[in-house]
Each structure stands twice: as structure tokens, then as C-alpha cells.
Amino acid sequence: MHDFHYRGEELYCEEVPVAQVARRVGTPFYLYSARTLARHVRAFQEAFAARPHLLCFAVKANGNLAVLHLLGRLGTGADIVSGGELHRALMAGIPPERIVYSGVGKTAREIRRALEAGILLFNVESLPELDAIAAEARRAGRTARVAFRVNPDVDPKTHPYISTGLERNKFGIPMAQAREAYARAARLPGIEVAGVDCHIGSQLTELAPFVDALRRVKALVEELAADGHEIRYLDLGGGLGIPYRDEAPPAPADYARAILAELEGWPQTLVLEPGRAIAGNAGILVTRLLYTKETPRKRFLVVDAAMNDLARPSLYQAHHEILPVRRAGPPVGPADVVGPICESGDFLARDRDLPRFPRRALLAVMSAGAYGFTMSSNYNARPRVPEVLVRGERFAVVRRRETLAQLVRGESIPGFLAE
Ligand SMILES: Cc1ncc(COP(=O)(O)O)c(C=O)c1O
Numbered sequence: 372m373h374d375f376h377y378r379g380e381e382l383y384c385e386e387v388p389v390a391q392v393a394r395r396v397g398t399p400f401y402l403y404s405a406r407t408l409a410r411h412v413r414a415f416q417e418a419f420a421a422r423p424h425l426l427c428f429a430v431k432a433n434g435n436l437a438v439l440h441l442l443g444r445l446g447t448g449a450d451i452v453s454g455g456e457l458h459r460a461l462m463a464g465i466p467p468e469r470i471v472y473s474g475v476g477k478t479a480r481e482i483r484r485a486l487e488a489g490i491l492l493f494n495v496e497s498l499p500e501l502d503a504i505a506a507e508a509r510r511a512g513r514t515a516r517v518a519f520r521v522n523p524d525v526d527p528k529t530h531p532y533i534s535t536g537l538e539r540n541k542f543g544i545p546m547a548q549a550r551e552a553y554a555r556a557a558r559l560p561g562i563e564v565a566g567v568d569c570h571i572g573s574q575l576t577e578l579a580p581f582v583d584a585l586r587r588v589k590a591l592v593e594e595l596a597a598d599g600h601e602i603r604y605l606d607l608g609g610g611l612g613i614p615y616r617d618e619a620p621p622a623p624a625d626y627a628r629a630i631l632a633e634l635e636g637w638p639q640t641l642v643l644e645p646g647r648a649i650a651g652n653a654g655i656l657v658t659r660l661l662y663t664k665e666t667p668r669k670r671f672l673v674v675d676a677a678m679n680d681l682a683r684p685s686l687y688q689a690h691h692e693i694l695p696v697r698r699a700g701p702p703v704g705p706a707d708v709v710g711p712i713c714e715s716g717d718f719l720a721r722d723r724d725l726p727r728f729p730r731r732a733l734l735a736v737m738s739a740g741a742y743g744f745t746m747s748s749n750y751n752a753r754p755r756v757p758e759v760l761v762r763g764e765r766f767a768v769v770r771r772r773e774t775l776a777q778l779v780r781g782e783s784i785p786g787f788l789a790e
């Protein structure tokens with residue numbers, strides 16, 4: 372599942388002691404395992420080998436150039452949602468013909484860049500956006516291949532903030548409007564109807580919502596075929612969950628079996644956009660204990676990482692396991708692991724049965740490889756932390772710690788303030 376394990380008393384990433392990296396780069400930092408990333412990619416590739424498919428890693432989960440480069444070398448493409456992510460994917464060497472572009476608010480400039488790059492597919496989320504893409508394509512003398520992202524109105528049974536395929540969510544177009552939308556797209560110069568797309572949410576731990584959504588998509592594709600559209604790509608989005616605690620999400624092979632069974636005799640190229648399932652358990656956030664603070668009610672472990680470094684616990688009450696980098700004694704009762712930020716919502720873990728740690732102990736916040744660094748911010752003027760990639764016995768800093776100079780880069784004090 373992942374390559375973070377104890378050897379004796381010490382936590383390792385692959386062949387590298389985590390404490391050794393901490394000595395080199397200081398804390399906090401993100402640490403990724405190349406072996407875990409590669410294993411997860413291969414699990415998808417092997418599971419879907421029986422049919423034409425394209426694995427487009429969701430860059431929003433982890434956009435580090437080295438990570439994207441590694442995934443690209445293994446054959447993956449990218450699912451992007453902004454001009455910034457397009458830039459990252461191209462810089463990392465991911466070929467444009469393996470890039471699909473989702474998101475409800477693509478700007479004219481972003482659309483132009485994606486057209487110039489020659490990406491595979493625009494996943495279109497509204498009719499006004501379709502018109503904008505058509506206009507840019509005509510201006511550039513190009514043709515944009517499009518899929519509509521349809522909203523199948525399926526409950527993914529996940530956290531409400533990360534469910535996307537319900538009618539009340541802002542994503543995609545309602546199924547009932549799809550045929551009309553495709554008819555309009557087919558008439559528009561600059562547009563080539565190429566696929567159907569759907570993505571119903573993230574951290575799904577059951578197969579049924581995926582299968583439900585796919586059945587609705589299949590019914591639509593049949594109608595579209597009857598209307599004369601040639602649907603060559605079926606983009607099923609991402610969303611496969613991972614174990615953070617005791618969840619038992621389906622493995623990529625189970626997910627593939629369920630989908631492939633539905634698609635027997637369907638010739639389309641399958642596009643998949645996993646993010647978390649590839650990167651989530653391939654990364655940890657390493658932090659140092661600053662102070663242990665005991666009050667009559669609570670024990671607080673104040674660490675040097677905070678909600679600006681890993682937002683998931685504060686934002687979704689997400690659970691991330693906390694492991695000592697050097698094994699400590701037995702648990703002595705509940706503690707909150709909190710950061711230095713001036714918000715009560717600044718916690719990485721709550722009410723965990725944890726040992727008593729020596730001062731300056733290193734702690735690993737597990738399963739932080741997806742939506743960890745990418746959601747980090749500079750809140751409380753905290754420089755963003757470094758990212759380190761391990762492969763076997765080697766490791767490299769793949770993003771340096773932000774400096775104080777970088778923290779204020781681009782800011783200026785206008786002269787009129789002195790008047
Ligand atoms: C359009 C789209 N594709 C792919 C993903 C990746 O999802 P996950 O990381 O759950 O696989 C997301 C995020 O939920 C998304 O919005």
C-alpha cells in the first residue's frame with residue numbers, strides 16, 4: 372500500500388530514514404515515495420490493460436514537477452483545472468495529447484493556452500463556456516475536442532464538500548440538458564464533439580455510485596449515438612478513495628472489474644482521472660514537536676506544522692494518522708496535535724491516544740501526498756514547506772522551502788502612503 376515503514380524503532384521512507392531527511396531540510400516538510408507512486412500507477416494500468424484507456428493524473432492532488440515528471444514517464448497524462456496546472460503539466464514533460472481540462476471557470480486566456488498547446492480534450496461544464504471555447508478555437512484557427520461533463524445526480528456518499536455529482540452541485544450540466552447541449556456543440560464551428568465526461572466526487576469508498584453514474588452515462592451515449600454523434604472518449608473522472616484510518620475502499624483492480632463489466636462491447640477510449648488513489652498514501656508531512664502543553668482538560672502537542680501546511684483536518688475534519696518517526700512508549704491518553712496558527716480550527720489531529728513524546732520529537736502525519744502541499748497557503752506569513760522525493764536509497768529536495776524574501780515577493784509600498 373505504501374513505503375513508509377519502521378525498521379527497528381525508526382520510520383523509513385523506502386530505504387531512507389525519515390529523521391535523516393529532517394536533519395537535512397529542517398521541519399516541516401512533505402516527503403513522497405517514488406516507489407509508492409509508481410506502484411499505484413501500475414495498479415491502474417494493469418487493471419485497465421484489457422481496453423484502450425488513458426490515465427490522467429489529477430494535478431490538483433499533487434502538482435510537484437518531479438512527481439508529475441515521474442508519473443508522465445510511467446505513461447500517465449494529466450487532468451488539469453487551470454492555466455497554472457497546464458503550465459505545470461507541460462513543464463513536467465507530460466505530452467499535450469494526454470491532457471484533459473476540467474473545471475467550471477476556464478478563462479479565455481486559459482482556453483487559448485490549452486488550444487495552443489494542443490490538449491486532448493476540454494471537459495465543458497456549461498453552454499456559455501462552450502461558446503467561449505468555440506470563439507477562442509475559431510480565433511486561433513483550431514478545433515477544440517470537447518466532452519460535456521454531465522451531472523448524473525448520483526450520491527457519492529462522501530463528505531458534502533467533496534461530492535460533485537449531485538444536482539445541487541455547481542459541476543457539469545444536468546443530464547436532461549445534455550442532448551440539446553451536444554446538438555449545439557455539433558453545429559458550432561471550431562468544436563469537435565469527442566466524448567462524455569463525469570466525475571461524481573472524491574474519496575469514494577464504495578463501487579455502487581461509480582456504477583450508477585456509468586449506467587446513466589451509457590444511456591446518454593446511446594442517445595447521443597442515435598442523434599448522430601460520435602463519442603470516442605468516456606471520461607469517468609477520479610474519486611476512488613484510500614484508507615486514511617479504517618476505511619476499506621475498493622482497490623483499482625476491483626474498481627476496474629466493475630467498470631469493465633459495464634463496458635463490454637463499448638469501443639470508446641476510457642479516460643480516468645485519479646488523484647488521491649495515486650498520490651494520497653505516497654506522501655507524509657513531517658513535523659517537529661515544539662511543546663507539550665497539559666491543561667486540566669486536555670493535552671496539546673504543539674507542532675511546527677499547521678493548517679496552512681495541511682488544510683484537510685480543519686477543512687473536512689479529515690483523519691490523518693499520526694506516527695512517531697522514532698517509536699515512543701505506549702499511548703498515555705488523548706491529545707490534540709495542533710499548529711502555531713491563531714485559529715482554534717488549527718489542528719492536525721484531535722483526541723488521539725498518543726504516547727508521551729520527548730521534546731523536539733518528529734511526528735509523521737500520514738496519507739498527506741494528495742491535497743496536502745497543493746492546498747497549502749501562507750496564512751500567518753508562514754513560508755511554504757519543502758517537498759522531498761525518495762527513490763530507493765536516494766532523496767532529493769524537489770521544492771525548496773520558501774524564503775522570507777519569497778514571502779513578500781511582488782508586494783510594494785506605494786509612494787502616496789508617504790504623502
Ligand atoms: C474533475 C475532477 N477529476 C478528478 C479529480 C480527482 O479526484 P480524486 O483525487 O478523488 O481521484 C477531481 C477531484 O475530485 C475532479 O474534480
Ligand SMILES: N[C@@H](CCCC[NH3+])C(=O)O
Binds near residue numbers: 741742
Ligand atoms: N481537496 C479535497 C478533495 C477535493 C477534490 C477536488 N475535486 C480533499 O482533500 O479531500
